[in-house]
Amino acid sequence: xxxxxxxxxxxxxxxxxxxxxxxxxxxxxxxxxxxxxxxxxxxxxxxxxxxxxxxxxxxxxxxxxxxxxxxxxxxxxxxxxxxxxxxxxxxxxxxxxxxxxxxxxxxxxxxxxxxxxxxxxxxxxxxxxx
Amino acid sequence: xxxxxxxxxxxxxxxxxxxxxxxxxxxxxxxxxxxxxxxxxxxxxxxxxxxxxxxxxxxxxxxxxxxxxxxxxxxxxxxxxxxxxxxxxxxxxxxxxxxxxxxxxxxxxxxxxxxxxxxxxxxxxxxxxxxxxxxxxxxxxxxxxxxxxxxxxxxxxxxxxxxxxxxxxxxxxxxxxxxxxxxxxxxxxxxxxxxxxxxxxxxxxxxxxxxxxxxxxxxxxxxxxxxxxxxxxxxxxxxxxxxxxxxxxxxxxxxxxxxxxxxxxxxxxxxxxxxxxxxxxxxxxxxxxxxxxxxxxxxxxxxxxxxxxxxxxxxxxxxxxxxxxxxxxxxxxxxxxxxxxxxxxxxxxx
Numbered sequence: 001x002x003x004x005x006x007x008x009x010x011x012x013x014x015x016x017x018x019x020x021x022x023x024x025x026x027x028x029x030x031x032x033x034x035x036x037x038x039x040x041x042x043x044x045x046x047x048x049x050x051x052x053x054x055x056x057x058x059x060x061x062x063x064x065x066x067x068x069x070x071x072x073x074x075x076x077x078x079x080x081x082x083x084x085x086x087x088x089x090x091x092x093x094x095x096x097x098x099x100x101x102x103x104x105x106x107x108x109x110x111x112x113x114x115x116x117x118x119x120x121x122x123x124x125x126x127x128x129x130x
Numbered sequence: 131x132x133x134x135x136x137x138x139x140x141x142x143x144x145x146x147x148x149x150x151x152x153x154x155x156x157x158x159x160x161x162x163x164x165x166x167x168x169x170x171x172x173x174x175x176x177x178x179x180x181x182x183x184x185x186x187x188x189x190x191x192x193x194x195x196x197x198x199x200x201x202x203x204x205x206x207x208x209x210x211x212x213x214x215x216x217x218x219x220x221x222x223x224x225x226x227x228x229x230x231x232x233x234x235x236x237x238x239x240x241x242x243x244x245x246x247x248x249x250x251x252x253x254x255x256x257x258x259x260x261x262x263x264x265x266x267x268x269x270x271x272x273x274x275x276x277x278x279x280x281x282x283x284x285x286x287x288x289x290x291x292x293x294x295x296x297x298x299x300x301x302x303x304x305x306x307x308x309x310x311x312x313x314x315x316x317x318x319x320x321x322x323x324x325x326x327x328x329x330x331x332x333x334x335x336x337x338x339x340x341x342x343x344x345x346x347x348x349x350x351x352x353x354x355x356x357x358x359x360x361x362x363x364x365x366x367x368x369x370x371x372x373x374x375x376x377x378x379x380x381x382x383x384x385x386x387x388x389x390x391x392x393x394x395x396x397x398x399x400x401x402x403x404x405x406x407x408x409x410x411x412x413x414x415x416x417x418x419x420x421x422x423x424x425x426x427x428x429x430x431x432x433x434x435x436x437x438x439x440x441x442x443x444x445x446x447x448x449x450x451x452x453x454x455x456x457x458x459x460x461x462x463x464x465x466x467x468x469x470x471x472x473x474x475x476x477x478x479x480x
Contacts, residue, residue: 020296106317
């Protein structure tokens with residue numbers, strides 16, 4: 001089944017940043033869902049099968065941080081594309097699932113929407129074609 | 131009852147040296163009996179000085195020095211097959227804290243080849259070790275704290291950037307949107323510096339890396355067609371203080387925004403070149419574009435906030451700003467010469 005809009009799940013504990021990210025996703029023409037931590041994100045992923053991309057923060061309260069969440073998603077829902085943002089300037093690329101993209105905060109919005117478009121355009125589950 | 135014959139006397143000077151040693155020191159016979167113990171030894175390890183002389187090492191105090199490993203090391207030293215250097219051993223005493231000791235043993239070389247005697251120096255490193263551990267802990271805590279602060283700063287800048295971009299997307303007025311975008315660029319300029327600082331050591335900023343990152347960020351958000359417009363960064367190996375770099379970064383931000391907005395109308399192709407070089411205390415920063423050039427006279431646009439920011443920062447850096455026609459385009463050169471802002475009353479009699 002082909003949807004007309006890609007669905008992006010934003011995972012971010014800070015309300016203002018989450019609002020901004022949701023706004024960014026909507027402006028880019030996608031459908032936006034939001035979660036304030038990894039547990040809520042997993043509940044949403046379990047409830048819906050149409051999520052194409054998860055855009056997550058790293059430092060979050062709860063049982064998993066964004067890094068663990070990204071690996072969990074890659075293992076359980078391999079087709080879901082991943083974008084990870086963090087306040088840490090350098091994050092070892094090797095610590096992320098392959099094909100996912102990393103951006104230090106504050107991220108440039110064009111860079112994020114660009115990465116989303118590339119990842120969503122690629123059919124490769126690991127997103128390596130982007 | 132006959133007393134045991136004393137076969138040998140140690141030289142009084144040797145005994146005096148041992149007893150007065152600042153470092154806890156034991157003078158032992160080959161069979162590991164104490165010939166003399168330094169006062170510092172008795173004090174440090176709470177052994178009654180009157181009970182020491184003539185007794186086997188393993189029997190002094192409450193027998194806590196009866197350590198098979200130490201005895202075997204001393205035997206090896208006496209036989210000449212080993213020398214104990216900085217050997218670590220724990221002194222365990224009932225109802226007292228275990229002390230970490232570093233021992234050094236050697237044979238006494240006083241010309242008497244027939245009688246082997248040993249010198250055992252003992253350093254209590256318990257407190258020094260604890261101090262080192264504490265220092266390591268503090269350093270680790272500081273690194274964690276610093277990382278935490280950097281995360282918070284990055285997050286706070288993200289909040290500001292998010293709010294500005296949300297506002298920019300909502301306002302109807304093109305002019306207001308432009309101002310909000312500019313404010314966003316200024317925040318990102320400071321964020322680029324913050325990122326540079328968090329990856330540098332010693333809190334100094336590598337200008338080349340900073341300007342490169344800054345221009346990448348400006349280009350990513352302002353240039354829609356990288357084949358049409360590009361920003362080239364050429365910076366020497368300067369490493370500068372954060373305060374200085376934040377001023378330079380904001381100047382570059384303002385001038386690059388200005389060039390991108392005004393120098394290349396009608397899909398004109400072009401390049402903006404950032405150049406920074408320094409020599410001693412002198413430095414020159416130039417931002418050159420190959421666009422349409424600055425309108426002069428009555429066509430000149432009213433100076434905006436960007437111009438005000440640049441002028442104020444340049445003044446603050448004791449710099450001099452020049453605007454040139456680069457034919458085509460515009461070159462803005464900001465330079466600082468040490469002493470140029472000072473009264474020129476240099477002595478002629480030099």
